[in-house]
Amino acid sequence: MSKKYITSAIPYVNAKPHIGHAMDYLLADIWARYQAGQGNEVRYSAGTDEHGTKVEQKAREADAEPQAYVDELHKSFTSMVGHLNVSVTDFVRTTDTNHQRRVQEIWRKLDKAGLIYKDTYEGWYCVGCEGFVTETEAKNMNYTCTSHQKPLERLSEENYYLRVSKFTDEIRRFNETAIVPAFRGREILDLIKDGAQDVSISRPKEKLSWGIAVPDDDSQVMYVWVDALSNYITALGYPDKDWAADFWPADVEVIGKDILRFHSIIWPAILLGLGLKLPKKLLVHGFVNADGVKMSKSIGNVIDPMEIIDQYGAEAFRYFFARHIPTFDDGDFTWQKFLAAYNGELANDLGNLVSRTANMLKRFVGGSTRVSEHFSWDSSSFNQFMADFRFDMALGEVWNLAQHLNQYIDEQKPWEVAKSTVKQSSDITQVMSYLVSGLLEFSKLLTPFLPDTAAKIDQIFGGDSVGEAPILFPKAEK
Ligand SMILES: [Zn+2]
Incomplete structure (x- = not known):
């Protein structure tokens, strides 16, 4: 009997669960139950990603406090876990006080290892995406975000950055060996053929207040990466002294193809920065269409x-x-x-x-x-x-x-x-x-x-x- 650990992606709670989330849970549960049937001790962690500007905006629109708003939406995810009969053993909410405390300690460790630095960035930004796009991308979109139909804004801001580039070799190896199916790993290898890029991991507080504070800097709040990705280890109690280190590395992390690049570039960099092993496999599933057409609210073909x-x-x-x-x-x-x-x-x-x-x-x-x-x-x-x-x-x-x-x-x-x-x-x-x-x-x-x-x-x-x-x-x- 050995210890096995599997995780499924933590959905962003700005809307109700959809088929993609159900696929995450289902695939992870099949593996977890199979391993348990082989006599292994299995931990399966799921969770909800509850911070960010979009959640805050939605809460304000609903005239609710962000915490009360995510408390409600989070229930629709635990309810789906229950209805699908998924054998989750651990459930992390990124607004849990333990998670927040652990994430701040993780930040401190990365900082101490010399992997975080402050820099000013100027570029094209979409408020809806909460993100910058490159000059070429901006030009191709005619300076209007294609998903949000809003003009991009020219923005300059001071952020903290994670030195992802330092780990390019290890990240390449990870994408060569750990991604299932392998062709998705090759897509990432192509993306980082000139090396992995450092990534911004904070936002000024005026832009993002609903998030975990950056330790020792009141003006900055953590952006989603360190906050959300760390859930896979805070679920095991990392970095507390008594954390369940014998369950790490995860045997499998189940995700949808739309979030692969964060899990195959940024997440490995965080783990390497902490001196932790990388997940053995990333299982990446595709999308579920309806009648051959991508499900979307505007077409009205979303299957609940x-x-x-x-x-x-x-x-x-x-x-x-x-x-x-x-x-x-x-x-x-x-x-x-x-x-x-x-x-x-x-x-x-x-x-x-x-x-x-x-x-x-x-x-x-x-x-x-x-x-x-x-x-x-x-x-x-x-x-x-x-x-x-x-x-x-x-x-x-x-x-x-x-x-x-x-x-x-x-x-x-x-x-x-x-x-x-x-x-x-x-x-x-x-x-x-x-x-x-x-x-x-x-x-x-x-x-x-x-x-x-x-x-x-x-x-x-x-x-x-x-x-x-x-x-x-x-x-x-x-
Ligand atoms: Zn956008």
Whole structure:
């Protein structure tokens, strides 16, 4: 048994959770549950990023104090974690007093190591993005932010900078080896081919007041990088003396592709500056489109994850997004695809297999759940897919087992075998025990993906005699 640590990105709480957040939670949870099933001690940390000008503005618009505002929004994220049945062990809010205190200590350590310096920056700035763009970028956008449709402002300000450039070699190596899938690491390598750039890590207080104060400088407040990225270690109590150092480095950090560059350039620089090891893997998922089109409020095609969960349950949600959204790439959601998977794969392939096997056990062998020595299933490709983070393919392997068992029933025709003579009565026992063993193996492999369904299958077939078999996935109307 070893200690394993996984994290999912901490969403910015200026809006309600969307499908991308649900993907973060789901992928991390599949891995966490798989590792726990292998007998490992697993910590899984999630959280919410609660500082910044946008949050402050939204709070003011809602006539609320920023803290009261984030207290409300943060609940929608913990609620989603609960509804999705995600096995989070640690949850960091960046407004937690412990987090803030630890982040200030982290800042001091980076400063002491000579990695922070003050400089004046002048450039084109978008208030909506809370960020500067380069001269070339500004020119290409015709000096108007494309996402906010607002003219860029010429701005000069004094900021603290982190010496990211000092770690260019290590950052390159990290992107060559740790990014899953590898092609995303190559995109970052291209981005830093002339070296990694130092990054501004504070803002003057007049521009950003809702944030963690820079130690020993009242005029500056920390920008998102050190504040938010550090959550992955403050969750373990870093840098307190008794922090859970035996869980670091993280085995996997799960993020969406839109925040890769912060996690593969700035985050490694912070960790190297602190003398800490880098995460072993960054698992980067793509976007989920709706009907082939990017979800956006202006198009009005945003799918609310809670709508799917409320109607069809967390297990159906987990199934569709784990299996039918490619783990490594962009995927597509349509209600039609979702319902086809729900009815065809969950209600039919799985639901029928479970209910007809339970019925046949009662009718043909008096409910006996004897297991078979003749059943064996090669799960090596399943385990390889799990090791490679191809969760979609791994779940496909689990379904191959369901198909195999359905086919076994069709070929063996237990109802014919059961027509009794003495010889055949031993045959029907063999056929039925093969199915019991198959379903117990199926339940074991299914656990990381559909933990509740797996537990139900276990309850039905894992006792001395067959249990009540409820309809697992009632057919849905098209
Ligand atoms: Zn903008």
